[in-house]
Amino acid sequence: MLQFVVLCALLLALVIPPVNAAIIDWHGEKRLSTEQFETAKRWLDFGIKATTHVIGPLPQTTLPIHLKPRYFASEPVPWAFIRRAQTATQYDGIELQYYRYASFTALQQDWTLYHELVHLYHPYLGPQNSWLSEGLATYLQQHILLNAGIISPAEFTERLVAGLNRGKKQTVKITGSLSAVSRAMYEKRAQQRVYWSGTAFFIEAELQLKAKGTSVAKILASYNQCCREKDDNAEQFITKLDRLAKGPIFSNLYARYQQRLDFPTVSETDIHLLSHAKILALSI
Ligand SMILES: [Zn+2]
Structure with a gap:
């Protein structure tokens, strides 16, 4: 190893x-x-x-x-x-x-x-959206580790599956809408639900983007190069990501996720698929 x-x-x-x-x-x-x-x-x-x-x-x-x-x-x-x-x-x-x-x-x-x-690649999105910011960082950190050869594709899958399971388990105990739980994340100690619901959001977005020949990494890179304003809020951030994705992938998911009471279902097969998607990175 x-x-x-x-x-x-x-x-x-x-x-x-x-x-x-x-x-x-x-x-x-x-x-x-x-x-x-x-x-x-x-x-x-x-x-x-x-x-x-x-x-x-x-x-x-x-x-x-x-x-x-x-x-x-x-x-x-x-x-x-x-x-x-x-x-x-x-x-x-x-x-x-x-x-x-x-x-x-x-x-x-x-x-x-x-x-x-x-x-650093997203603006400050507010405590009610910490699921979005922490999900983005938690999801992409796995791709960075994979792309740098620090973890193998099998470990990538393992880490995501384990994290999503922890998030699912905590959702049973810490109830309420995802945005409300995110706002009170520290008091409720709801990091697992918040981080991993957000990670599921980006896995879902990734699968839809993959079908269009692009990726979360590429869209985020473009956002920072073409369209970012210092004070973008969550809605502006999501709208700009949609524009770059040429469709309402992010806003549709965002509307669903911020109000959701349950933990998202992500299949291990889909995660495994992403573990071999080195092409998602900007360059090799
Ligand atoms: Zn973080």
Whole structure:
């Protein structure tokens, strides 16, 4: 498995075309030794390459990275989140709380950075739509991991099936409409239902887009290149995705999902189909 990961990482480094690299604006790097900072730089460099390979260039020229290294942690990246820009002159950034002694390989294999990077590709959508934003990040992080060779097609399927099962299980206990539960996600501890209902939304969208010869990754890349406005709300975001998909795929699903009380049904066969859909990425 390790050989597979190393080989794929090597291949990825060779095949990735140069992208419009964003300048990283580092914060907190003074807390690290020279060697630890080198590891962090390598980690970010790999994460950005793997992400842009699937969903296109980062939608900003500068990326603030706030490093919060921990002395004790039970996993490489226990916590991370997006720090949205507060003024017109600021950029969205990422805070990474991670284990300072984690190796490059351990950091590279952790899903968190890829997940946070995906969040940069959509505007702030509000707490009632966290199912939409978390679903997008959770869904695309799997494609980034797959495309970078960090997980195999079988692991891709396994992770999605396991996550969807957790979401389904939690929906029995945490009732209410998906948008209401999303708004109260932290109080209700409803992350499994919220994240994985949103993931199911993008799987459903993907299957419909696939029939039209396009993909969620391609539509999201186009949105950021042609049509994104800083203050797009959820409705504007969905309308623009529909326009790029040349049909109401996203708005139809959105209307259904935000009010839904149940957990969506996604077949394992469909997920398996997507696990072999490397063509969904922008380039190979
Ligand atoms: Zn997230």
